[in-house]
Amino acid sequence: MKQMGKRPTRQHPTNGKQKIALLLVVSLGAGIGAAAMLLCLFAVLLWKFPVPLTFVQPLSCAAAGAGAMVSGFVLAQSTGRQRLLCGFGCGMFYGACLLAASALCGGEIVSDASGAMVPAALVLGGLLGGALSAVRGT
Numbered sequence: 001m002k003q004m005g006k007r008p009t010r011q012h013p014t015n016g017k018q019k020i021a022l023l024l025v026v027s028l029g030a031g032i033g034a035a036a037m038l039l040c041l042f043a044v045l046l047w048k049f050p051v052p053l054t055f056v057q058p059l060s061c062a063a064a065g066a067g068a069m070v071s072g073f074v075l076a077q078s079t080g081r082q083r084l085l086c087g088f089g090c091g092m093f094y095g096a097c098l099l100a101a102s103a104l105c106g107g108e109i110v111s112d113a114s115g116a117m118v119p120a121a122l123v124l125g126g127l128l129g130g131a132l133s134a135v136r137g138t
Contacts, residue, residue: 045059069087069128076137084127087131
């Protein structure tokens with residue numbers, strides 16, 4: 001006879017590769033969510049207040065860097081080891097994705113200092129997230 005009231009338990013990944021893949025997906029989602037929320041907040045700020053439009057690029061760069069920071073922090077906290085390297089890896093991944101997308105779309109990869117600002121913010125944001133995790137974890 002079947003027992004009533006018990007739900008089937010969810011299978012957790014037991015394989016090491018599956019666990020790492022899950023951590024990467026959670027980290028990616030947290031970073032994208034944080035960047036999206038900041039972009040929405042900055043859009044409202046630009047809409048409501050008389051802010052010069054020259055602030056658009058620095059605000060979007062800050063949102064991207066903060067998203068990389070959150071992603072690096074979440075990944076470093078969930079792995080619990082080599083935290084600075086995890087944050088740096090997240091930042092490098094986001095920076096490489098940005099440069100690859102720019103190259104595939106036929107745009108210039110980095111033409112001047114303002115073009116290098118977003119990839120640098122992504123790398124440094126991820127590194128900062130890993131560093132914050134390392135400081136918090138000790």
